[in-house]
Each structure stands twice: as C-alpha cells, then as structure tokens.
Amino acid sequence: MADDVSAHVAFSTDPIELDADYVVVGSGAGGATAAVTLARAGASVVIVEAGPWRDPKDYPASAYGALRDLLDDWSTQVTRGRALWPVVQARVVGGTTVVNSAIAVRTPPDVFERWQSEHGVGAALRDPVWRHQDDLERELSVEEVPEASLGRSNLLAISGDRSAGFSGHVMRRYAKRCAGSGQCLQGCRGEKKQSTNLTFVPETIMRGGRVLSSAPVERVLFEGRRAVGVTGRFIDPATRQHGGRFTVRAKKAVIVAASATHSPALLQRSGVRSPALGTAFRAHPGTGVIGCYDDPVDMNVGVTQGWASTKFRESPGLKLETLAIPLELVASRLSGGGHLLMDRLARYRHFAMWCHAVRAESAGTVKNGFGDKPVVRYTLDRADMLRFRDGMRLLAEMHFAAGARAVIPGVVGLPFEISADQLPLMRDAPLDPRAYVAILSHLFGGCPMGADASRAVCDEHGRVHGYEALVVADASVIPTNLGVNPQHTIMALAREFSERLLS
Numbered sequence: 001m002a003d004d005v006s007a008h009v010a011f012s013t014d015p016i017e018l019d020a021d022y023v024v025v026g027s028g029a030g031g032a033t034a035a036v037t038l039a040r041a042g043a044s045v046v047i048v049e050a051g052p053w054r055d056p057k058d059y060p061a062s063a064y065g066a067l068r069d070l071l072d073d074w075s076t077q078v079t080r081g082r083a084l085w086p087v088v089q090a091r092v093v094g095g096t097t098v099v100n101s102a103i104a105v106r107t108p109p110d111v112f113e114r115w116q117s118e119h120g121v122g123a124a125l126r127d128p129v130w131r132h133q134d135d136l137e138r139e140l141s142v143e144e145v146p147e148a149s150l151g152r153s154n155l156l157a158i159s160g161d162r163s164a165g166f167s168g169h170v171m172r173r174y175a176k177r178c179a180g181s182g183q184c185l186q187g188c189r190g191e192k193k194q195s196t197n198l199t200f201v202p203e204t205i206m207r208g209g210r211v212l213s214s215a216p217v218e219r220v221l222f223e224g225r226r227a228v229g230v231t232g233r234f235i236d237p238a239t240r241q242h243g244g245r246f247t248v249r250a251k252k253a254v255i256v257a258a259s260a261t262h263s264p265a266l267l268q269r270s271g272v273r274s275p276a277l278g279t280a281f282r283a284h285p286g287t288g289v290i291g292c293y294d295d296p297v298d299m300n301v302g303v304t305q306g307w308a309s310t311k312f313r314e315s316p317g318l319k320l321e322t323l324a325i326p327l328e329l330v331a332s333r334l335s336g337g338g339h340l341l342m343d344r345l346a347r348y349r350h351f352a353m354w355c356h357a358v359r360a361e362s363a364g365t366v367k368n369g370f371g372d373k374p375v376v377r378y379t380l381d382r383a384d385m386l387r388f389r390d391g392m393r394l395l396a397e398m399h400f401a402a403g404a405r406a407v408i409p410g411v412v413g414l415p416f417e418i419s420a421d422q423l424p425l426m427r428d429a430p431l432d433p434r435a436y437v438a439i440l441s442h443l444f445g446g447c448p449m450g451a452d453a454s455r456a457v458c459d460e461h462g463r464v465h466g467y468e469a470l471v472v473a474d475a476s477v478i479p480t481n482l483g484v485n486p487q488h489t490i491m492a493l494a495r496e497f498s499e500r501l502l503s
Helices: 029-041 062-069 110-121 125-140 149-164 200-206 261-267 326-334 336-343 382-401 487-502
Strands: 016-025 044-047 142-144 172-174 211-212 219-221 226-235 242-256 280-292 306-311 319-324 351-358 367-369 372-375 406-408 439-444 468-470
Touching: 016 211, 016 226, 029 242, 044 200, 062 326, 110 211, 110 439, 125 142, 125 261, 125 487, 149 306, 149 319, 149 351, 172 226, 172 261, 200 211, 219 261, 226 406, 226 439, 242 487, 280 326, 280 382, 306 372, 319 372, 319 382, 326 336, 326 439, 351 382, 372 468, 382 406
Parallel strands: 016 044, 016 242, 044 211, 242 468
Antiparallel strands: 142 172, 219 226, 226 242, 280 351, 280 406, 280 439, 306 319, 319 351, 367 372
16 A cells, blocks of 8 residues: 555454654654644655554543553563662553643753753753743643642642742643543543644644654664655554564654653664664653642543642752542552551542652663563662752651651651651662652653764754654653653754754
C-alpha cells in the first residue's frame, strides 16, 4: 500500500509505505509540538507513534485500566540498580501528556546558565525558549487551577504551606477551566487537559499530516550518514500480535521524540555511533507522605495536583507537590495484608498524599535491551538520598502544620504511623533506596545536547553530531536535571528545533 492511505492508520496487516518532508517518531510533548510546527509551515509530516489512539470517552476510570491501556508495558519498566524503581511513561497517542497533570513551569534562568557553562550550549536558547513558552501558554490555555476545583487535599496543603512557610503556589496547568474531576492520571475524560492528542496531533492532521499509531519504530533508515526514514511493524494493542511492516521515507529530516528512554535505544539499534549515546540519564525520583486527618479529605475530589513549592529547588534540591492517587494505588503503598490492610484502607477518605520530586544529580545510562526494550541503570548516590530523606521530612512537617493527626511515611525501618512528637525519627531514616516506595518521573538525558561531540549526542539545535537530517526533539536532549516539571521546556525546545529545520 502506498501514499493513498488515510490520515490516521491505527493498525494494518498490509505493508504501508509513505513519503513526507518530515517523519516524527513520537506524539508526546516533543513529537507533537515538532510535528504541528512543521505542518503550520506547509511541510508534509507523518507522525509515527508506538502506542494506540485513545479517545477521551474510552479512557479508563481506574488506575488498573490506565496501566493496561495508557502506560508503557503496564509501567513494568524499572531501574536496574540498588533499587527497582518504576520509570513512569505513557505509550499512547499524546504520550505522557495524556496521563500527567499538565503542569506548566517556565524554564528557570539558571538552567540556561548551567547548560552554557557545563555543556557549551544554552545562551542562544534562553530567549527563544521563553518566547515559545509565551506562545504555548496562549495556545494551550495555561491557567491557574480554579479555586472551586482544588479540593480539600490541595486546600490543606495551602494551609500547611502558610503555617510552615514553604512559599508555595497554586499550580498553573495546561487545562482549560479544570473541573477538578481527579482523573489526570487516567486521562481527562472531560477534555479539560490540553494533552497533545486533543490539540497538536489533530491540528497536524487537519493541515495534511498523517499519523500511524500502534506502530513502534524498529530503526531509523540511513543512506550513508543521512537519515532518510524509519521502519517498523504494527502491533495490535489488544492481542499484541504483529501486523504489516511500515516504512516512512523523509525527504528533509527524521525527528526522533520517543522519550528519554526510547530515543537513545532507537538510535542505538539504528547504528548511530556516539560515545555519549545513552549517557547522562537523570530524573526526578520521588515518593509521597500520607497525612492522616480527623475529618474526611477525599483527595480524589478536586484536581489531582494543584499546589507546589519550589522554595527548596536549589537547597537541598527538590520540589514539593500535592498528588492525589486512587484507592488501588494507595493499597500498594501500605504495609500489611488481610484484615490489617483492609482496616488501613478503610481510612482512605481521611488520607491526603503530598510528594516530592528530587532534583537528583545522580546519572544513569540507557541501553537497548532484549526485545528492543530500554534498559535503565540508575541508582541515587548518598547526596541524593540525603535530599530524598529531607524531602520526606519537609512533607511530614507540612502535614502536621496543616493539622494532620499522624503521617504514614512508608519507609522500611520506621513505624507505620508517626505522630508529630516522633518527627525526629525521619531525620534518621535509612539511606538505602530499597527502603522506599518511589518512582522516577520527569526524565532527562540519554541523547544529551552539547558543543563537544565526545560528551554530547546533539548540538543546541537537536541535530545529532556527525549525521545529517537527524534531529532529537524530546527530554532526552536535556543535559541536566531541571528541578521543575519539564513539559514546558520540552515543548519549547521542540518548537525551536523545528523552526531551525525550516530555516
């Protein structure tokens, strides 16, 4: 089958061959932004996405359903290191923008300064990135969470913040008149969250672009050192059976935006040679502290995340946030079994969970593994574990300042519940990562940008050193830990890289 296929191909048992000016691998924050930028300029674009297309009416209502339908392999990817911590990523049209909380934080100025001093890039990126972020905020309806949508968990956090002096703020999010339905992690069925499957991907199609979904790319195609397309095979999202082979040839460039784990793995199995490929992987490791309150909180009533503090971003190096999680995820965080676990879960309505995201300096690696699955090797060093522990203590302090009767730290070696007078116990909590229930979100690196090709995969325009017509436009190019939610930065970089391609 040649170029006469429809604008969106969800699965095909027949082979498909297409030609376009640009092929974009991935449809998340980076890929969709790059695609729509190119399409607006009149270029022909094909987006190739490994995950399926899910309409909001088909989003699951449960966390179990989200694992099955929206996340990458049921979110079974874990770090190989001292602890097996889950790496949270989506696998769906729209990428992780479908299942995150759509938090919009502008790139801090010190980030560009660090990029410039340590990696030789950044000075020329600051003003364009901020300009693009201005535009993105208008296009994607970035606004502060409405007070009526906050819910009691966020209101308690605001109260605790004022008492503890943590200089927090109500979040600004890519959400248009958020209704506070508490479904961010399962996909916003009310279509308030401006995920890219509702915004930039449809606009790309409207402007003549095409989308292949359930279409994982096996490798980038080259003629010499020039990228000329991609190829792979469709996978049925229900049966996991392989379908027909697809090949998309790019007249002008291939843009890889498959994520901080899948982009380096894809380039590795495509034969790209770079000493920095798969290095400089970083993340925001985080965990939650549950506060136990006398009155019902009902944390899933209201926006999933509505409050944050960046007061501690530089020292000790972390961000504090609210995060409401459903009952089945709370069950995985509580110790005990049988009647004991049921008794603890019966108090769910009185729980509020707030979390931290550590600005970790520990670096790991990403390698292409068996079955073309990325293998992430990553362990927090002692300095980062000290930050991790400090963040949990700060969250507990804020809970008590908000009136919590007790907190549930979820740390091996500490009591199940801790009262305010037991708070010093958290200062001596273990520093072994295995003692904590944690996840990795906000991923960076793997294809880091920099001026030195021996230490960087890409230049400051996302172009892969030593290759032609090959650009990386996602979180994998970010060479340092931002210390803030990265979606705004990823989108702005993708737009800047795409405009450079056009020029």
